[in-house]
Amino acid sequence: xxxxxxxxTELQPWRNQLGDGVDARPYGVPSKYASEAVRxxxxxxxxDPISSVNFTPLHxxxxxxxxNGLCFERHHGGVADVDPAEYRLMINGLVDKEIVFTLEDLMxxxxxxxxxxxxxxxxxxxxxxxxxxxxxxxTHGMIHNxxxxxxxxxxxxxxxxxxxxxxxxxxxxxxASAMTRSIPMEKALDDCLVAFKMNGEALxxxxxxxxxxxxxxxxxxxxxxxxxxxxxxxxxxHHREETSKYTDLLANGQARxxxxxxxxxxxxxxxSPQAPITHGKGWTVVTGxxxxxxxxxxxxxxxxxxxxxxxxxxxxxxxxxxxVHRFYYEFEWxxxxxxxxxRAHDSTGYVQPTKNELRAIRGENSIYHxxxxxxxxxxxxxxxxxxxxx
Ligand code: MTE
Ligand code: CO
Numbered sequence: 063x064x065x066x067x068x069x070x071t072e073l074q075p076w077r078n079q080l081g082d083g084v085d086a087r088p089y090g091v092p093s094k095y096a097s098e099a100v101r102x103x104x105x106x107x108x109x110d111p112i113s114s115v116n117f118t119p120l121h122x123x124x125x126x127x128x129x130n131g132l133c134f135e136r137h138h139g140g141v142a143d144v145d146p147a148e149y150r151l152m153i154n155g156l157v158d159k160e161i162v163f164t165l166e167d168l169m170x171x172x173x174x175x176x177x178x179x180x181x182x183x184x185x186x187x188x189x190x191x192x193x194x195x196x197x198x199x200x201t202h203g204m205i206h207n208x209x210x211x212x213x214x215x216x217x218x219x220x221x222x223x224x225x226x227x228x229x230x231x232x233x234x235x236x237x238a239s240a241m242t243r244s245i246p247m248e249k250a251l252d253d254c255l256v257a258f259k260m261n262g263e264a265l266x267x268x269x270x271x272x273x274x275x276x277x278x279x280x281x282x283x284x285x286x287x288x289x290x291x292x293x294x295x296x297x298x299x300h301h302r303e304e305t306s307k308y309t310d311l312l313a314n315g316q317a318r319x320x321x322x323x324x325x326x327x328x329x330x331x332x333x334s335p336q337a338p339i340t341h342g343k344g345w346t347v348v349t350g351x352x353x354x355x356x357x358x359x360x361x362x363x364x365x366x367x368x369x370x371x372x373x374x375x376x377x378x379x380x381x382x383x384x385x386v387h388r389f390y391y392e393f394e395w396x397x398x399x400x401x402x403x404x405r406a407h408d409s410t411g412y413v414q415p416t417k418n419e420l421r422a423i424r425g426e427n428s429i430y431h432x433x434x435x436x437x438x439x440x441x442x443x444x445x446x447x448x449x450x451x452x
Pocket of ligand 1: 133134135136137138139180181182183206234235236237239240241268269270282283284285286287288
């Protein structure tokens with residue numbers, strides 16, 4: 063039928079000549095045709111790249127794991143270049159025994175593997191006052207989902223012996239910003255990890271090599287990278303990152319503080335502004351991710367008409383606690399415009415709110431903890447745009 067397809071009838075170079083041998087790339091890199099899957103920043107967001115952020119290309123990814131080279135970066139003082147031979151982790155304060163661990167010391171503790179998402183509290187922060195950035199990479203890309211190998215923080219604290227008054231933990235980074243956050247002891251003893259591997263290999267420098275704190279389900283700012291010190295105390299320290307920053311100023315002038323848990327959220331990653339529908343009418347795959355800091359995601363709903371009709375999406379892939387989940391919704395597109403949204407339900411029964419529902423309660427002062435439902439308008443050509451509907 064029709065003209066012969068040269069992709070079948072012609073002999074392409076990769077069929078009539080040998081390719082590279084093994085070891086051409088001792089550390090593998092993506093295909094040159096997959097060059098769009100890169101982190102990107104929004105230049106006007108920050109004054110310079112040292113204290114800045116770039117974004118995970120969610121629209122290029124599938125499944126639930128974020129490849130190490132694509133995990134968004136958020137640094138307050140640049141990437142610390144820590145020499146593992148000079149790496150030290152100190153535990154001090156209200157403990158029976160102050161301890162300093164080398165990296166070699168840490169490697170002799172029992173380790174565990176867990177998949178967790180890290181979401182910056184400022185993810186979607188630019189969208190509080192209305193639709194702004196055109197692409198899920200920019201609206202939702204301050205998230206990554208990684209399998210960590212690490213030591214339960216509880217084991218190290220038990221070794222030091224937390225004293226009776228030890229109700230809080232200060233975690234401090236070794237970078238030039240000396241990032242410091244107060245963490246309640248209950249959380250520290252629950253599921254936090256002192257992690258040294260991500261997706262099987264050493265942490266990337268950008269992600270805190272050689273050691274970072276993993277604080278499952280809680281805002282990314284607390285996941286101290288280049289972890290150098292843990293101090294046990296009897297009350298929080300009220301550092302900059304828990305007073306001036308990472309607090310949510312309400313309309314009445316009061317601020318919500320210590321809003322650590324990340325509420326359930328989801329986003330359609332394709333179609334989306336950076337991933338338009340290019341095949342025209344017919345069978346169309348809608349996909350996206352959903353997550354909750356309080357558990358798993360048993361259900362996601364998708365609407366094609368701005369919320370008039372909701373359809374239950376198909377979850378696919380492992381459902382880990384405090385991890386990203388993947389959903390799909392396949393349908394026959396008739397070529398008419400769409401208002402695409404997804405809505406996550408988490409295992410506590412919580413349902414992701416609309417942006418207006420959030421604003422009614424939290425006002426528009428804050429940039430943090432925006433987990434409202436995202437809308438993509440898709441036109442007849444399949445092009446998508448970030449919009450809001452009332
Ligand atoms: N830890 C240190 N030491 N320095 C930092 O600047 N940034 C925090 C947190 N831990 C930061 C840090 C913030 S705000 C976030 S969102 C996460 O690290 C980002 O982690 P990532 O760079 O692996 O994406
Ligand atoms: Co952050």
